[in-house]
Amino acid sequence: MIRFARLRGSARRGFEAAGDLAGRARLLATDRVLESRHDGLRVRGREESFDVVLFFSAEPAQLYQATMWLGPLEELARHVRVAVLCRQAGHAIRLASMTGLPVRMSRRAEECNGWLTRSGVALVVYVNQNTQNFQTLRLPRPAHAHLSHGESEKVSMVSNQLKAYDLVFTAGPAARHRILENLFDFDPAAFVDVGRPQVDVHDAVRHLPSSDRVTVLYAPTWEGDSPAMAYGSVASQGEAIAAAVLQSSGHRLVYRPHPQTGRVSAAARRADRAIRTRIERAAAADPAAGHRVDTSSVWGWQLDEADQCICDVSAVAFDWLATGKPILLTAAKGDARSVGPTTARLPRLSVDETPRVLELLSSETDLQHRQALAALVEHHFGDTTPGSSMRRFVQACTDAVTHRRSQWGEG
Numbered sequence: 112m113i114r115f116a117r118l119r120g121s122a123r124r125g126f127e128a129a130g131d132l133a134g135r136a137r138l139l140a141t142d143r144v145l146e147s148r149h150d151g152l153r154v155r156g157r158e159e160s161f162d163v164v165l166f167f168s169a170e171p172a173q174l175y176q177a178t179m180w181l182g183p184l185e186e187l188a189r190h191v192r193v194a195v196l197c198r199q200a201g202h203a204i205r206l207a208s209m210t211g212l213p214v215r216m217s218r219r220a221e222e223c224n225g226w227l228t229r230s231g232v233a234l235v236v237y238v239n240q241n242t243q244n245f246q247t248l249r250l251p252r253p254a255h256a257h258l259s260h261g262e263s264e265k266v267s268m269v270s271n272q273l274k275a276y277d278l279v280f281t282a283g284p285a286a287r288h289r290i291l292e293n294l295f296d297f298d299p300a301a302f303v304d305v306g307r308p309q310v311d312v313h314d315a316v317r318h319l320p321s322s323d324r325v326t327v328l329y330a331p332t333w334e335g336d337s338p339a340m341a342y343g344s345v346a347s348q349g350e351a352i353a354a355a356v357l358q359s360s361g362h363r364l365v366y367r368p369h370p371q372t373g374r375v376s377a378a379a380r381r382a383d384r385a386i387r388t389r390i391e392r393a394a395a396a397d398p399a400a401g402h403r404v405d406t407s408s409v410w411g412w413q414l415d416e417a418d419q420c421i422c423d424v425s426a427v428a429f430d431w432l433a434t435g436k437p438i439l440l441t442a443a444k445g446d447a448r449s450v451g452p453t454t455a456r457l458p459r460l461s462v463d464e465t466p467r468v469l470e471l472l473s474s475e476t477d478l479q480h481r482q483a484l485a486a487l488v489e490h491h492f493g494d495t496t497p498g499s500s501m502r503r504f505v506q507a508c509t510d511a512v513t514h515r516r517s518q519w520g521e522g
Contacts, residue, residue, distance in 0.1 A: 163234045165238070227253065282305070284490055333370075364402045422441070
């Protein structure tokens, strides 16, 4: 039986932090739906066989960390047997509605580990550093690989927790160098470069209507849960950025807030609401302009359909670099955080300069500068031709499965 009391405790922290007091009741109701209508998601008593399993545990607002990997995992499933294992019922239901991959769940570590053992899984992959990962990492039989959920120069990218995994899937040389320079005695044999398969999923469907306007993507990160991770610009620059773009008759604004925006900062929460309201009013006043708030679970089409980008220090900046299109990286007033070698070379948008954001974006067309950034893209991601990252990811996983099974004498 699912333990509702435990769910209420974790849900309370997540939803109250997001300012949604009704969220607890909704998530509890969702779990009751699982109990009555989705019992097939539960792992108890199942006899199944899989090769690769994505293990996922997170707060409610962090579901995006798993959804961005569904495309690569679905491609991998054409070669080996793949499933998703969740520790939260709400996540399991949401993911099961978004993919044809088998999705299973249990709140109990013993049940999850028993199911993984019975299923003969050879590779377990993780997209975050949730503490519940380590209850599954104690299993000695499968290999354990950390995927992360983005490539950036945030300080969180060099956590000592990486040493717990057998394999660390990295985007490219830059990530490997960053880890080796910051962690003591890290084994470089654990690295496997796969590029960015999360954005190497090509969808022929157009998400934005054709327009003569210049499409500006504003995709800030969240405010972070500590001063060291406070890279977000929503509270300090977000409203001014939105106002500047919305006032232009030649531009279209696509605002894509981080799913965790406002989780710990009331100022960020208020600014996010204000930006959304501005966009709603502008869209109502001129529907043809096409301004929108993008809260979709899919990331990648924005790189193709937007013309210019404003973002913070995050994975968005590095993904955007591969497009070769104009970018501005926000820089809060008095920002004393150290920046990485790539971040330091990107054009910055200070608080004082925010009203001139469109002018500054238009000036970011120097060919020599963009060619230099293109060289950085290769350093971060390796080969970025369409399909390359996906092939490397699939090969890395299938190699790990084959190697592990050969160690078991099943080769």
